[in-house]
Amino acid sequence: MEALIQPSVVDGKAALQARAVAKRYRGGVRALDGIDLDIPVGSICALVGPNGAGKSTLMKAWVGFERPSSGSVAVFGINPWRNRPAALDRIGYVSQKPSLYRGLTVADHVALAGSLRSGFDPGPTRRRLDELAIPLGQDTRTLSGGQQAQVMLALALGTHAQVFVLDEPLASLDPLARREFLHVLVDAVRADGATAVLSSHVITDIEQACDRLVVLGGGRKILDVPIAEAISSHRVGTAEALPETAGAQPVGTFPGPFGERLTLWLVPPERADDPALRGATLEEVILGQLAASRSPRTPTQGQPS
Ligand SMILES: Nc1ncnc2c1ncn2[C@@H]1O[C@H](COP(=O)(O)OP(=O)(O)OP(=O)(O)O)[C@@H](O)[C@H]1O
Ligand SMILES: [Mg+2]
Structure with a gap:
């Protein structure tokens, strides 16, 4: 079937790339089945698809947590399997499940990010946590699920990353927090000339923040266009x-x-x-x-x- 939409021209610069990426998990599940994708520098891209489509697997491949069975991924041209520190240094990643350390307070996490991540700026993180009235001294285990997600997102903001990879960042946030976070994210991305890819099932979030839409289905890419083009x-x-x-x-x-x-x-x-x-x-x-x-x-x- 001949495509009516041509993919928009990438200006030669992709923040994230996937080339013929396939991922077969143990047990035979084929999570990704030949993904070719460029996330252009400066875009805020929504990654959409039904449960099990392969969104988290693709994101984990970019951050070097899941190794493709075949094909390759790159972060600003860097293969995270060849040079993980250099790739990770450019990424602000928030996983679908909050991954906070047991027994550490919110402030401990801010300090830890400062010691582990070069160039980490605690200012935006603290400001966001303050806006949300999340006490810095509280043990993260005692935070609600949504508050834990907020801590993860606030930490990501402090990285001033070149590319944010956010796996359903808004799923457990209340509607006001959702909207606020999207504004903060868009401002951060625009101010730093950064890029973001976020998976989401919530279409109003996508409309508010994203300029590009990628749809995965059954481990394959089925749509990859600017949002305005998707609608028109x-x-x-x-x-x-x-x-x-x-x-x-x-x-x-x-x-x-x-x-x-x-x-x-x-x-x-x-x-x-x-x-x-x-x-x-x-x-x-x-x-x-x-x-x-x-x-x-x-x-x-x-x-x-
Ligand atoms: N560690 C794993 N071992 C085996 N199979 C896995 C593993 N992780 C994911 N899968 C399988 O890979 C497929 C893609 O999963 P993935 O988590 O990438 O989907 P998703 O698009 O993020 O879905 P959701 O919208 O539910 O978050 C699913 O069929 C899932 O069962
Ligand atoms: Mg997922």
């Missing part, structure tokens, strides 16, 4: 509607808010006037793509250039 190139109609636009391609069918069946279509942007279809929201683009990723498991667009 898709249309929605009822499952029965047949567009008049020549070359329109059905992507996936999913339930609408009232239980009706809707189909997402990929159409050329200049044919936005098809009477059978209306504009798609980002949520509908993602729902249609997720539906498509269930079956068949083939890439539809955004192939690497």
